[in-house]
Amino acid sequence: MARSNKPLVWSLFAAGGTVAAFVLPVLVLITLMAGYGHAPASLSYGAMRAFAGGWLGKLLVFGVISLCLWHAAHRLRTALHGVGLRADGVVAVVGYGIAAAGTLLSIYYLLRM
Numbered sequence: 044m045a046r047s048n049k050p051l052v053w054s055l056f057a058a059g060g061t062v063a064a065f066v067l068p069v070l071v072l073i074t075l076m077a078g079y080g081h082a083p084a085s086l087s088y089g090a091m092r093a094f095a096g097g098w099l100g101k102l103l104v105f106g107v108i109s110l111c112l113w114h115a116a117h118r119l120r121t122a123l124h125g126v127g128l129r130a131d132g133v134v135a136v137v138g139y140g141i142a143a144a145g146t147l148l149s150i151y152y153l154l155r156m
Contacts, residue, residue, distance in 0.1 A: 052117060052139075059114025062107055070107065101153045109146040116142035 076082040077091070084090070094100040116138035123134050 055110065055113040056117040059110035059112070059117075062110045063114055066107055067111060095153075096156050101156065105149055105153055108149040109142075112142040112145040113139075 073082065073086055077086055077088065095104050120131070120134050120138050124131060128134065
C-alpha cells in the first residue's frame, strides 16, 4: 500500500476548521470590545500582552494562527479545484507554502515578544 500525506493535511484542515469555528469569533469579539473601550480590565491591552508574553499564551496564539492558516490553505486548494483550476500541484505548493511561511513568521514574532 502506498504511503500518503493526506492524513496529515486533513488533520491540520480539521483542527484549523474547529479553531476557526469556535475560537476565532470569540477572539474577534474580544478584540472589538477592547478596541471600542468596552472590555473589562482583565481584557485590557496590558493584560492581554502579559498573557501572550507567557509560554502558554504564546502556544495558544501560535495554535490559533497556524491552524487557521493551514485550514485556509486547504480550503482555498479545494475551492480552486472545484471551480475548475486543475493545476493542483502549483496551487498546493503556493497555498501550503504561504501557510508554512506564516507559521514560521508567527514562531519568529512570538519568540521576540
